[in-house]
Amino acid sequence: MREYDVVVIGAGMSGLAAAIRVGLAGRSVLLLERHEAPGGLNSFYRKDGRVHDTGLHALTNYAEPGERRAPLNKIFRQLRIPRETIDCNPQRGSRIHFPDRSLRFGNDPTLLEEEIASAFPAEIDAFRRLEEEARTFPATDLRSTGLWARPFLEERIADPLLREMLLCPILYYGSATEDDLELDQFMILFRALYLEGFARPREGVRTILRPLLKKLKEVGGERRMRCGVRRLVPAGDRIAELELDDGTSVRAGVILSSAGRVETDRLCGLHPPEAGNLVGRLSFVETIHIHEGQPADWGWEDTVVFFSRNRPFRYRKPEDAAVDPDSGVICIPNNYEYPEGRALPEGIVRVTAIADYDRWIHLPEPEYRQAKEEWLERLTAVGREVLPPPRGEPGPVVATDMFTPRTIEHFTGHLGGAVYGASEKKKDGRTAFRNLFLCGTDQGFLGIVGALLSGISIANRYALAIEGAAAVEGAEYL
Ligand SMILES: Cc1cc2nc3c(=O)[nH]c(=O)nc-3n(C[C@H](O)[C@H](O)[C@H](O)COP(=O)(O)OP(=O)(O)OC[C@H]3O[C@@H](n4cnc5c(N)ncnc54)[C@H](O)[C@@H]3O)c2cc1C
Incomplete structure (x- = not known):
């Protein structure tokens, strides 16, 4: 039986x-x-001659290549990948859209400050103090503060509308729990979204995956695709071997799993009673419209719009419908600052909304297709309502697509189609077994940058036993 120092489960960003x-x-x-x-949740697929990203709206934590201390640049330094290969084109500008107020933000935090000073003048000093707290928060500490964001915000920001507006993008880009998230994640995402901002490689997620795969090969890593782990075989307090889908087995000194917390327990044959509550409740649908032309030409100039059509803003699994169309995210990948003459060839509009996994997963095929068509139409109408009225006619739609909780579960194995994984994270990555650790979504660092950070931190700490890191509990691992 082959034996490795380390086996990693899952070739998503963290793995x-x-x-x-x-x-x-x-x-x-x-x-x-x-x-x-x-690529896991952030992969791509080909359909009718086009390449679609499965996830990528935005690479968060934008930083210029020269900013040595920026998290994005630290991550690529740790991976020995030249940051320039990632082709980060900054956003033009994003927006939080609520029924009676709108706030713009971009990669320069002063835009959001100016917007808040104008729309919520009584709150600007409190907001600036909050920015300072987020700047100095120890983002890569593997300990959890055990605090939650809403009560923390209530102590700092008096206006409930501003609190909801600030929370909306943060919940959508990384909360595995309904209506609130742990303070640690709030701070990480606050910095990632509002202080650093968004970028996108022109060719999409392939530009991020390609150098990762190349580097893995260069460093002698072996990669087996279409070869999942069927079972982790325990012996006492260790995992003795991994049984693979192809019927073979391997051994490893250390195993790092990005399959998810409950999913990894199940691979070990563990079914703890709390597992049912841990499976994340938040899944999503996303519609994709491909238009002829550039959306900015007919007045759709935002890069990402986070919207709520009602108050209070709800970030919850819908109770009486397959999708909640009252809040969501609209992403227009054309609206990044690509180099002169390198605009994307077609207009792309993606609308994301929260979906009820249970209502999608059991539908027989004809009803499933019908539900997709219905929601494609309804979310298109929502997008039209939230985006500014077009100047003239938008370019004709030449293709559409849509993914649902069923797609997410099928392609990632995440139970419940839960994009952000389990409702309780395991920040130290530990499991019931001494040589098995979690990385990625359920370790608690979310999004592309978070998942990369998680993979690096957990490998540094447990697989490489970097002495300084192991000795200083909770210290920075990058
Ligand atoms: C629609 C959508 C849009 C998103 N948009 C953005 C965005 O714009 N910006 C951003 O930063 N983040 C975005 N995200 C979130 C981001 O994609 C994830 O947080 C991140 O990619 C998670 O990476 P991961 O490595 O932790 O997990 P995953 O990507 O889930 O990777 C886990 C991998 O493990 C594999 N696996 C599972 N079980 C087994 C097994 N038993 N054996 C072998 N392999 C197994 C899976 O197939 C999968 O490939 C988006 C996600 C979605 C779904």
């Missing part, structure tokens, strides 16, 4: 980053992925 770190340290590493495509 790739973890495997690269192990390879860079000269240890043997095997990366196992159940699907044929790498």
